[in-house]
Amino acid sequence: xxxxxxxxxxxxxxxxxxxxxFYAAANLYAPDPALQVTGENSxxxxxxxxxxxxxxALEDKGIxxxxxxxxxxxxxxxxxxxxxxxxxxAQATVSRALGDGYIVALNLxxxxxxxxxxxxxQPMKLGLDLSGGVHFKLEVDVDAAVExxxxxxxxxxxxxxxxxxxxxxVSQDSNGRLEARFNSEELREQARALMAQNSPELVLDRVxxxxxxxxxxxxxxxxxxxxxxxxVSQNLTxxxxxxxxxxxxxxxxxxxxxxxxxxxxxxxxxxAEAKRILGKVANLEFRLVARSDAPAxxxxxxxxxxxxxxxxxxxxxxxxxxxxxxxxxxQSNFDQNGQPVVNIGLxxxxxxxxxxxxxxxxxxxxxxxxxxxxxxxxxxxxxxxTEAIVKIPYDEKKLLTAPVINxxxxxxxxxxxxxxxxxxxxxxxxxxxxxLAAPVTFVEERTVGPSLxxxxxxxxxxxxxxxxxxxxxFMVLYYRVFGIVAVVALSLNLMLLISVMSLLGATxxxxxxxxxxxxxxxxxxxxxxIFSRIREELRNGLSPxxxxxxxxxxxxxxxxxxxxxxxxxxxxxxxxxxxxxKGFAVTLSxxxxxxxxxAIMCTRAMINLIYGGRRVKTLSIGGNSAVTxxx
Amino acid sequence: xxTIDFMGQRKLATAVSVLLLLVAIGSLxxxxxxxxxxxxGGTLVEVHYSDTADLNAIRGTLNSGGYEGAIVVSFGSDKxxxxxxxxxxxxxxxxxxxxxxxxxxxxxxxxxxxxFVGPQVGDELREQGGLAMLLALGLVMLYIAFRFQFKFAVGxxxxxxxxxxxxxxxxxxxxxxFDLTVLAALLAVIGYSLNDTIVVSDRIRENFRKxxxxxxxxxxxxxxxxxxxxxxVTSLTTLLVLVALALFGGEIIRGFAIAxxxxxxxxxxxxxxxxxxxxLIMGVSKEDLMIPVKEGAEQEDLSx
Numbered sequence: 001x002x003x004x005x006x007x008x009x010x011x012x013x014x015x016x017x018x019x020x021x022f023y024a025a026a027n028l029y030a031p032d033p034a035l036q037v038t039g040e041n042s043x044x045x046x047x048x049x050x051x052x053x054x055x056x057a058l059e060d061k062g063i064x065x066x067x068x069x070x071x072x073x074x075x076x077x078x079x080x081x082x083x084x085x086x087x088x089x090a091q092a093t094v095s096r097a098l099g100d101g102y103i104v105a106l107n108l109x110x111x112x113x114x115x116x117x118x119x120x121x122q123p124m125k126l127g128l129d130l131s132g133g134v135h136f137k138l139e140v141d142v143d144a145a146v147e148x149x150x151x152x153x154x155x156x157x158x159x160x161x162x163x164x165x166x167x168x169x170v171s172q173d174s175n176g177r178l179e180a181r182f183n184s185e186e187l188r189e190q191a192r193a194l195m196a197q198n199s200p201e202l203v204l205d206r207v208x209x210x211x212x213x214x215x216x217x218x219x220x221x222x223x224x225x226x227x228x229x230x231x232v233s234q235n236l237t238x239x240x241x242x243x244x245x246x247x248x249x250x251x252x253x254x255x256x257x258x259x260x261x262x263x264x265x266x267x268x269x270x271x272a273e274a275k276r277i278l279g280k281v282a283n284l285e286f287r288l289v290a291r292s293d294a295p296a297x298x299x300x301x302x303x304x305x306x307x308x309x310x311x312x313x314x315x316x317x318x319x320x321x322x323x324x325x326x327x328x329x330x331q332s333n334f335d336q337n338g339q340p341v342v343n344i345g346l347x348x349x350x351x352x353x354x355x356x357x358x359x360x361x362x363x364x365x366x367x368x369x370x371x372x373x374x375x376x377x378x379x380x381x382x383x384x385x386t387e388a389i390v391k392i393p394y395d396e397k398k399l400l401t402a403p404v405i406n407x408x409x410x411x412x413x414x415x416x417x418x419x420x421x422x423x424x425x426x427x428x429x430x431x432x433x434x435x436l437a438a439p440v441t442f443v444e445e446r447t448v449g450p451s452l453x454x455x456x457x458x459x460x461x462x463x464x465x466x467x468x469x470x471x472x473x474f475m476v477l478y479y480r481v482f483g484i485v486a487v488v489a490l491s492l493n494l495m496l497l498i499s500v501m502s503l504l505g506a507t508x509x510x511x512x513x514x515x516x517x518x519x520x521x522x523x524x525x526x527x528x529x530i531f532s533r534i535r536e537e538l539r540n541g542l543s544p545x546x547x548x549x550x551x552x553x554x555x556x557x558x559x560x561x562x563x564x565x566x567x568x569x570x571x572x573x574x575x576x577x578x579x580x581x582k583g584f585a586v587t588l589s590x591x592x593x594x595x596x597x598x599a600i601m602c603t604r605a606m607i608n609l610i611y612g613g614r615r616v617k618t619l620s621i622g623g624n625s626a627v628t629x630x631x
Numbered sequence: 632x633x634t635i636d637f638m639g640q641r642k643l644a645t646a647v648s649v650l651l652l653l654v655a656i657g658s659l660x661x662x663x664x665x666x667x668x669x670x671x672g673g674t675l676v677e678v679h680y681s682d683t684a685d686l687n688a689i690r691g692t693l694n695s696g697g698y699e700g701a702i703v704v705s706f707g708s709d710k711x712x713x714x715x716x717x718x719x720x721x722x723x724x725x726x727x728x729x730x731x732x733x734x735x736x737x738x739x740x741x742x743x744x745x746x747f748v749g750p751q752v753g754d755e756l757r758e759q760g761g762l763a764m765l766l767a768l769g770l771v772m773l774y775i776a777f778r779f780q781f782k783f784a785v786g787x788x789x790x791x792x793x794x795x796x797x798x799x800x801x802x803x804x805x806x807x808x809f810d811l812t813v814l815a816a817l818l819a820v821i822g823y824s825l826n827d828t829i830v831v832s833d834r835i836r837e838n839f840r841k842x843x844x845x846x847x848x849x850x851x852x853x854x855x856x857x858x859x860x861x862x863x864v865t866s867l868t869t870l871l872v873l874v875a876l877a878l879f880g881g882e883i884i885r886g887f888a889i890a891x892x893x894x895x896x897x898x899x900x901x902x903x904x905x906x907x908x909x910x911l912i913m914g915v916s917k918e919d920l921m922i923p924v925k926e927g928a929e930q931e932d933l934s935x
Binding site: 129137139271272275441442443444445446447448449451452455456459460462463466467468470471474475478510511513514517518520521522524525528529532533536557558561562563564565566568569570572573576577581584585588 | 677679722723725726741742743744745746747748749751752759760762763766767770771774775778811812814815818819821822823825826829830833857860861864865867868869870871872873874875876878879880881883884887888891
């Protein structure tokens with residue numbers, strides 16, 4: 001029989017639509033405004049009494065809250081609020097009640113019911129342009145990292161030549177290349193062999209001048225790429241650590257392209273502070289442990305950072321050996337006895353300073369300090385009676401480790417005597433987190449205020465609704481029953497689009513909403529194509545059933561061609577574009593795919609249910625053709 | 632249905648297209664595009680005043696604050712103000728500017744957004760945008776050449792270049808700001824206009840195979856007439872949502888919507904005239920489309 005779908009096709013459709021509805025449903029539950037309380041460091045746990053203090057403070061202010069939870073590790077507490085307008089007041093109240101040592105961040109707590117979240121259904125994430133917050137784009141100065149490495153080779157080459165008593169002049173030219181000059185070809189060949197053995201990464205070229213036999217050494221492209229890669233991924237790790245200091249509920253730190261890093265901080269408005277923390281060059285200090293007879297003016301006392309050694313302190317000299325800026329690498333490893341160690345690499349200048357100090361102080365101990373910026377909060381009553389919050393920054397310095405110096409150290413040395421591989425790993429991480437591997441510059445910064453974000457959502461939703469209503473009205477007037485079918489399919493398409501976006505964990509942005517609106521306009525195209533073909537077939541004298549069959553059959557190939565080409569464009573947009581363009585490309589491509597499903601399969605199923613498998617005299621498809629056809 | 636003699640007007644259409652292209656290219660060379668912040672770099676601050684904002688007073692404040700070259704315009708309503716600083720100010724200037732404005736105003740000045748774009752980013756974007764455009768055109772041409780035939784691919788790409796150039800020209804002539812979302816819109820225009828062109832090409836191919844004795848001009852006229860209703864209706868539905876977006880979507884998205892409206896309008900025209908016209912100029916004939924293997928299948932289809 002013409003125009004009847006087999007049962008399995010209907011079942012499949014219902015199944016897909018059910019899944020779509022299920023995963024889209026999570027977006028119907030608006031998130032609650034909430035406060036997220038975390039300890040300033042991982043040792044600071046949140047217990048019931050801490051939470052109670054916060055709640056009491058809220059109640060005193062008359063701020064309604066509910067459903068307070070502490071997660072199983074005791075790291076996070078979440079307090080949901082009734083009223084979004086009270087969120088800022090509540091934040092100030094709670095951070096005042098808890099005092100320093102806790103980070104109170106604004107958050108939106110999902111209200112997804114467990115029957116949805118148990119199956120992985122989550123609402124779409126909102127982009128910064130919708131939620132408000134700061135977006136930074138940083139560029140890693142890879143050239144500086146390469147230059148630093150060349151300096152290392154310069155000093156290293158000088159050292160090797162000196163040790164092997166090969167007389168020559170080694171210098172660095174303005175392009176960063178190493179140039180070594182020798183008085184005879186013999187000397188040069190000797191030096192070349194040494195350099196090739198000592199630093200195999202260098203590309204060594206022979207250049208002859210009048211009385212001078214030279215070697216010009218450069219880094220291979222491969223090696224430069226490696227250094228660049230390393231410094232960007234290293235910076236990424238460091239920035240992640242620093243972002244955590246800011247106490248943002250859902251930060252994003254992501255690499256973009258060759259040398260860029262994108263940092264997104266929802267809910268943050270104070271960009272100056274954020275930038276200061278992100279852009280900080282180093283926060284490590286290496287100092288000698290003070291002799292017991294050192295005068296008090298020359299030493300300082302520091303606590304250990306690790307919670308395992310809570311309360312233990314060491315006296316360190318006031319004088320610095322080096323800061324974390326000089327640390328170029330730190331890796332946990334095992335020594336020949338299988339004991340955990342951390343290998344540390346310094347840049348050339350750091351190596352010189354380290355060896356100068358340590359050669360005179362073998363058998364003493366050296367402390368490594370980790371520096372974090374913290375705040376003391378004071379509440380001052382101003383002249384007009386309002387209370388101002390004054391944040392006074394201070395640096396908290398805590399001891400990571402204080403190993404014994406066994407021998408004079410150079411640019412590469414090792415910390416051993418660690419308790420476990422885990423400790424070695426953590427120490428290496430902290431050492432690396434202490435410094436940016438290469439300097440960064442801010443090349444882009446966007447701040448969106450929370451009111452603009454809310455307005456963008458409102459406007460976006462409104463234009464989707466109006467656009468959808470206009471199209472629906474037109475389709476129903478122009479194509480009658482078929483129009484209604486198309487409108488139902490269009491709504492299903494929106495539902496599927498939202499569910500796929502939620503499943504992919506895609507972020508909804510303003511251009512993304514524009515993409516959705518455009519999809520609404522384009523998704524009906526497929527139906528217009530099919531319906532006008534059916535009308536045409538009716539005019540050509542086909543019976544209604546034949547016309548439906550032929551109309552769908554002929555139009556599908558065209559729709560495929562048209563949509564595949566649009567998809568090509570969308571994929572290119574995604575690959576080349578950044579930020580807003582990417583968001584648009586994602587919704588556009590997902591929309592094209594779901595629209596093919598709904599506009600072809602779903603409408604066909606509905607038309608089949610309405611007209612299929614029986615004798616039909618007329619089709620309600622608008623235009624003159626509605627009354628033609630012989631049935 | 633009566634066949635409309637579209638191709639009878641092809642000389643006129645060609646003239647119109649060439650004229651539009653000349654105006655577009657002329658304006659793009661002379662006036663160039665009003666590049667947005669994404670491309671030029673610089674700082675942009677949007678603020679919301681609690682009461683009607685006095686733009687001249689704000690300009691005065693900025694001048695005395697040493698912000699030379701600041702452009703102050705109202706944005707959407709008389710309470711919303713957009714301030715743009717040229718390249719050269721540091722990335723910290725946005726916040727300082729905001730506090731200067733607040734100090735000079737008794738009511739509340741609320742920050743809506745600050746955008747800072749460094750000089751490196753803009754050039755790269757222009758390069759990337761151009762690259763994306765060329766890549767899209769190239770791949771689309773390849774796909775059509777593979778699915779249809781080379782002459783159709785040329786026709787489609789000529790139509791696309793036509794649409795993109797004229798939309799760009801429209802932005803240049805009107806002095807509308809060209810930012811990243813407009814670039815996205817332009818690429819969407821490529822996708823959309825292509826959609827139309829393919830539907831028309833598909834019908835032309837079908838009719839060349841079906842109407843064996845007809846002249847190419849006739850075949851194209853018949854095909855265009857048959858698809859006219861569809862072409863107009865799809866453009867109309869898309870325009871409906873775009874107009875909704877332009878009117879209700881807010882200031883930030885307006886440029887995007889306008890670019891698409893212009894693009895869709897021109898794309899509709901070009902799928903009727905430019906693509907088909909190019910086919911005729913290249914002397915398309917049924918021999919181009921006769922694939923012996925496919926013929927049998929075609930016959931079967933017709934007997935349905």
